[in-house]
Amino acid sequence: MSITAPKGFRASGVTAGLKDSGGKDLALVVSDGPEYASATVFTANRCKANPVLWSQEVVKDGVVRAVVLNSGGANCYTGAEGFQTTHAVAEQVAQGLGIGAVDVVVCSTGLIGLKNPRDKLLAGVDEAVGALAADGGDDAAHAIMTTDSVSKQVVVEASGWSIGGMAKGAGMLAPQLATMLVVITTDAKVDAATADRALRAATRVSFDRLDSDGCMSTNDTVTVLANGASGITPTEQDFTEALTRVCTDLAMQLLADAEGADHEIAITVLNAASEDEAVQVGRSVARSNLFKAAVFGKDPNWGRVLASIGTTDAAFDPADLDVAMNGVWVCRGSEPSEDPAKVDLTAREVNVTIDLKAGDARATVWTNDLTHAYVHENSAYSS
């Protein structure tokens, strides 16, 4: 159910013919109100795709009534004609639903630099409007998949209201959003400003700390639609907590499905001088190809962890760093400590803990290992 679990949402997923595979490739999510509050965060990449350029304008007034998403083509670096395609898709959705195009967010994913066939998209939109259903969440979640091996969906139930979410993404997962499209729906009564604060708080500790391969996408979009259909107004804290659970759950699903990965690695930095520095240190380790290749090889190579920490300007004493892998403190005081042979890296889940001894802030950054399959998938598949 996911995005159609909350009251007052309909969705659909259809085959517009954009994907060579012939699978579903166009999804539509519609809020039936009574309210149309929304919040959205976009990729921090300065080279943004056309749907992002369009949707940035759409979301400014905090009102969004529909989100249309296609896989099979990112509509990125396709110039004025590509922007017109995005605009035409929004207009087609608006016409089908009897709403304004300025309330329609557009998302695209797939190959960069190729023009999307406008005719197929517009015909697909018509079909998607016709297929809208109160139980269409699963169809929509499948229609946005690219190299994803599974669809990503979640529902968090609260007292009389709920939040549903769906996500797409399996690589190019990096800070300030992974490569991913996320639509989140809720029937809670939440105004746009509250939704915006809650979304930024939630993404800051979830999607923003996912760094699968250090590459930042051009199309990332996370949109929350709040229609108030439950009639219940949660406290901002309750809403933020539930939304954070939704975002974290989806982020972990993205991590677990990252292209070709053998391991999910959580890097937790303790006792940093600030949360920003904890994130900086965690991210430096998450981006070390040498460390990531070592994890693939089941080698608890803490030296590569220290070498990565040393590239940051966070506060710490280079001669007094502690590092644990899966609970074994292989390095204390920047020297060998417990026997690395005790570290078992056969399971997919790997926990790295770093003690900076510089303060009381902490953060966790998630990444994947660097595998043959990652190289294969990203050398053979254009994206």
Next chain:
Amino acid sequence: MSITAPKGFRASGVTAGLKDSGGKDLALVVSDGPEYASATVFTANRCKANPVLWSQEVVKDGVVRAVVLNSGGANCYTGAEGFQTTHAVAEQVAQGLGIGAVDVVVCSTGLIGLKNPRDKLLAGVDEAVGALAADGGDDAAHAIMTTDSVSKQVVVEASGWSIGGMAKGAGMLAPQLATMLVVITTDAKVDAATADRALRAATRVSFDRLDSDGCMSTNDTVTVLANGASGITPTEQDFTEALTRVCTDLAMQLLADAEGADHEIAITVLNAASEDEAVQVGRSVARSNLFKAAVFGKDPNWGRVLASIGTTDAAFDPADLDVAMNGVWVCRGSEPSEDPAKVDLTAREVNVTIDLKAGDARATVWTNDLTHAYVHENSAYSS
């Protein structure tokens, strides 16, 4: 010949027994004067190995008479005992040569986090002192190899003086020095301050722009010894130019021998607002695993180039970027232009040109592709 090509230098390379392979693993380079001017640059990594901590003190007065280098162990993150080992090695060299230990630079490379066997090192030093020869450069260059498949050596001849160099390094090649040890010798008369300026100018456009895998080492050291034995004082400009040729030549040798690489990629950024911004943009592309995997797959994926540029804060218009690969302008004005099928990526050498249209500065950054062999070597080999 390399480092023993200039007059007044002796060198040797011997087997101290540090390497499992039983190959040569200890090198010694000695300046016989009459002058002992020197300049050195070290890794920018804050977590430095013990030999770097020692050598930083040694080079402060601009006088260096010998450099001793071992492979088979980096002596990094080995604490006070490791530092004492470095000190003992310097003392042993000093005693053997009848000089002061404070004029002996020590370099180590190999596994991180393992203590080097001091007895073997000290016995090896004695053997290396005994083996010093005026034609020992080649032996020394071989003794510092780790995963290197070939030794790296160069000689640049000038009018009556010359510069020789040797290098070690085959991965963990990143900014502010690759993982590498470099010794450069010259019989030109150059004072320490001039040598320092020349070395910083030379490394800034050579080693500092080599970014094979984004990982910065803990042991990097580049030392220049100038003994004035030719009696000739070149102009600073002539010396800097010759030294830059030496450093660039060695950098290209390192690039070509990077672990598991199939391609050497030169990323040239044109018309940047500043040289720093040109380097920043080039480095962002050099660090994109997605782009590097695409080159391995012979896929001229310019979309991944733009996506990387967009992560920087350099001056440019995201809607007006041009990108060429091997001379084919596959992207103009941030849109598809010439047919990517025209780009032939079968040769090892790949040239990427980016036009930022924001000024008149330029820079080239060098990297390698991301291959199965890289993953294999760095998952199977601890370093």
